[in-house]
Amino acid sequence: MTYDAKIDRLPIFALFDLKGPQEALSKWAKDTPAFPKGPNKLTHKASATLCHIGPRRWLLRDDLENEATWSASLNPEEAPADISIVRVSDTQTFFRITGPDASEVMSIGCTLDLHPAVFADDAVSYTEFFGCKALVLRCEHGFDCAVEQSFGNMIKDFLNRATA
């Protein structure tokens, strides 16, 4: 059977890995979206998304054209010793799975319950996707899914087979 879903490999995003106590980070990183209220939640501000992906750990995503602006604003080199900010834009490959059967395709590779009652618009999580560690969040009409960039071609192949 085939699925009514569209698979896109997205261009690189600007990504920043933020670690440390939330209070210290929010004091330093003033221009980010508001810090999400709970674990595995995200917030938006303009084109930027801030994801709470682990204890004392957040991931900031924005369009690549804003990377330099974020580098200047977050100023990792000058950050206080109790926080860590690292630009990781080129480490992740994002796929966008959209369409009526997007969640069916996701369920082939991902064990996480992605029903909207459990995984809402403000949800984000690292989980497993076709055996790889992957970041999963919702987008319009589907899901965005990021894997470590060296697994990109393999995941593309899995997705092609799944939707063939």
Added chain:
Amino acid sequence: MMNIPCPFCGPRNEAEFAFGGPVKPHRPDPNAVSEVEWTQYITTVPNPLGPVEERWWHVKGCGTWLTIWRDTRTHDIVEGPGDAG
């Protein structure tokens, strides 16, 4: 398949975790115990028929290390002796 409770993420599929082995007993002072006791500590891995305390790493999730009690007969995650109340 086990559903392992992560303190950050909540219950997650065991496939997201790496097994970190059983929690070893407290390391004794090698000068204060007999050679037999010391050798026992060095070489014997806890492997009971029943509840065992284990470390698991949410490696494909949030990265948290956690400790659970698992019943080796059923794979049920159970309350440990220290968990009551």
